[in-house]
Amino acid sequence: ETGVTQTPRHLVMGMTNKKSLKCEQHLGHNAMYWYKQSAKKPLELMFVYNFKEQTENNSVPSRFSPECPNSSHLFLHLHTLQPEDSALYLCASSQVGTLGVENEQYFGPGTRLTVT
Amino acid sequence: AQTVTQSQPEMSVQEAETVTLSCTYDTSENNYYLFWYKQPPSRQMILVIRQEAYKQQNATENRFSVNFQKAAKSFSLKISDSQLGDTAMYFCAFMSDDDKIIFGKGTRLHILP
Secondary structure (H helix, E strand, O other), X not given: OOOEEEEOOEEEEOOOOEEEEEEEEOXXXXXXXXXXXXXXXXXXXXXXXXXXXXXXEOOOOOOEEEEEEEOOEEEEEEEOOOHHHOEEEEEEEEOEOOOOOEOOOEEOOOEEEEEO | OOEEEOOOOEEEEEOOOOEEEOOEXXXXXXXXXXXXXXXXXXXXXXXXXXXXXXXXXXXXXXXXEEEEEOOOOEEEEEEOOOOHHHOEEXXXXXXXXXXXXXXOOOEEEEEEO
């Protein structure tokens, strides 16, 4: 299924680099999410955007900066990361109803990030 | 390519009842891991249960247990004595040996008082 795509699939960056992860959904959804999956912790929700507005930021360090220019695209800008930020970063999208009820989440394949 | 299918978008059961959430997957690999995650209204993902494919014994965690049928590629989650706090979105996930993880679309579970 190509509903949610993420690029790049793999990224290696130094601690002083600046890079961006991209997520695109082709499903007409109005909500998008960034998750972090690491070996040490189960899946962590990082950011939520509903109708392009950020509605949740779960105590994520400022070295991670999300951007949602429209309802189909979501970026995660990275700068001065730490080695412990190495993880799989997953994007998801869903359709949120008028009462705020979320439907199924469609996950992308993830970006495997390694910080050296 | 691996896929994970959760065929029940939404389910409702009465408190104290037992409920089973279905999950099927497709893979050609022999060694992999399967997970069930719970996402309550607070939105944080909680790892409910984990199963290694090489283990024949079904994993259990208190009221949560799985029925892992490797040949059928089925990994259902059973919640016994359901509680109001079990109300959440439940995701089934598959992880290959190279750490590639794939999620199902989720099942929204409502526990009714």
